[in-house]
Amino acid sequence: MGMSEGYGPTSWDDAIATIHRALDLGVTLIDTADAYAFGHNEVLVGRAVAGRRDEVQLATKTGIDRMGADTWALRGDPGYIKRACDASLLRLGVDHIDLYYLHRPPQNAEIEESVGAMAELVKEGKIRHIGLSEVNGELLRRAHAVHPVTAVQSEYSIWSRDLETTVGEALRELGVALVAYSPLGRGFLTGTVDVTALPAGDARRRLPRFRTTDNDVIADAVRTLAETKGVTPAQLALAWVQARGAHLGVPVVPIPGTKRVKWLEQNVAAAGIELTADEAATLDGLAARTVGGRY
Template identity: 45%
Template sequence: MNTRKLGSFECSPIGLGCMSLSHAYGTPPSEKAAEQILLQALDLGYSMLDTAALYGFGNNETLLGKVLKGRRNEFVLASKCGMFKNDAGVREINGRPEVITKTCEDSLRRLQTDVIDLYYLHRWDRNVLIEDSVGALSDLVAAGKIREIGLSEVSADTLRKAHKVHPIAAVQTEYSLWTRNPEIAILAACRELGASFVAFSPLARAFLTGKLKDVSVLEAKDIRRGMPRFSPENYAQNLQLLDQVEKVAKAENMTLTQLSLAWLLAQGDNIIPIPGTTNLDHLKENISAVECSLSAEASAQLDQLINQQTVVGHRYNPATQAEIDTEEFC
């Protein structure tokens, strides 16, 4: 398998987003099932795993530490600070330097490792200068606690400010056929500064797999229920887009999943999608996309079929949108 650059590391072109093993999409899998996913991922060639202090309120990091401590040298470990469960049991965005330092120590303990390879600021805390938060992360690099610094859900302007304090190895933001906001400015900024771009939700939270046909089956605590694109009315309209996309996939001899990931990989050699899954078959299907080659004609067709003008609904509700710093299409 070819590799892609991630800061000073080389990793598989597709990484594994670990959030769904502990968090977000309804009832997570059992610990045994989650362990199978993690171990099989390494066996299949995934060599970048992405977690965060927020996921499962620490449980996801604990899971990775327990299951993978004996295979720590086989993958690039990415985690995130700046958004977590505070002592009052409430999700908090906090980028103060002393909080970042404490969160990192907590993550190292849960992950059962001495160093985190890539450590993101999960959200920019607007009450703290980005330069101050990145300065704290830079101190962690100097202390040998982390190796590379990343940012999540930031604008190109914020990235440039941060990069003046310390080189930013990667930016992580949602990017897929149906979420094209990174094309406004952040992709170009990453190329300009030599940063990798890590695309989360590259399969549009299952929409682009074609396997989620009815949003009414989603559990009450599934985060998609609060996302405008997944409202019954909007989702019904969005599903109509898949009919033509499926025809492109068939013509390219790919599944919808392979097509969607191959499209992303073709957008730049600094892009690393990190689909998550709780299903072993899907795990294999996702990584198989690295062997798929998308024709220029198919890519042009996809750009016309599904984009910011044809998708119905915002990606986040107003409260969540207010927490992030990325450029958004109106």
């Protein structure tokens, strides 16, 4: 998303170069959505993977019908989902989507109707697997009864652990993987974000956690431990998310977003970092200190 909107200035050329470098380094999951910059991001991703489609598990989403910069509806009506899928295929320039998410629980349809439409897309060969985003356990179980759900995408990081109590049990029960978005706390856990100096176009200015300096103690704690371990704060934060699979009892796949090759390479290097029990315990306790909601 950040390659197209939300986090300051963007560069098409830098974004394409970053995705190409990700593929070169063995990254295989690319995640986008039709709502990101009104489809711009799907076009960008499609251009970046052209000629390398077989190297990628391509994920995109539908369900946030944007009518303006700050105006949208959460839709799940079958006709909308099917039209949106066709539009995503066109923008991406591909003949199928590997993992297709319902971006948020719909306001205008029951989850069974939405997943039923997605199941028809599976039968038609337009998508391979169904995902949901930001659902609770009840909605996941209801959806899974219509068609197997492969993955649930939710925000998950050192300072965002709500899903452990809202959907964690259902994930384990059904064997559904967790795809963790914003594993770096929207950049906050990298220790490079000054919440008092976010530029005017930065979407984080609207989020409660970024309207206070009370959370600086969390970033400071991550930075201190990272320095002791000889890694970057971002790498430490990613290592924590990756290690949570053993605790949650399901596969956990973090999807850190970045616009620059430098940060991409740093993120990829985190895959080889292991935490000691003491390090994990220190990081585990930080969520309780978070001030402000996610939205």
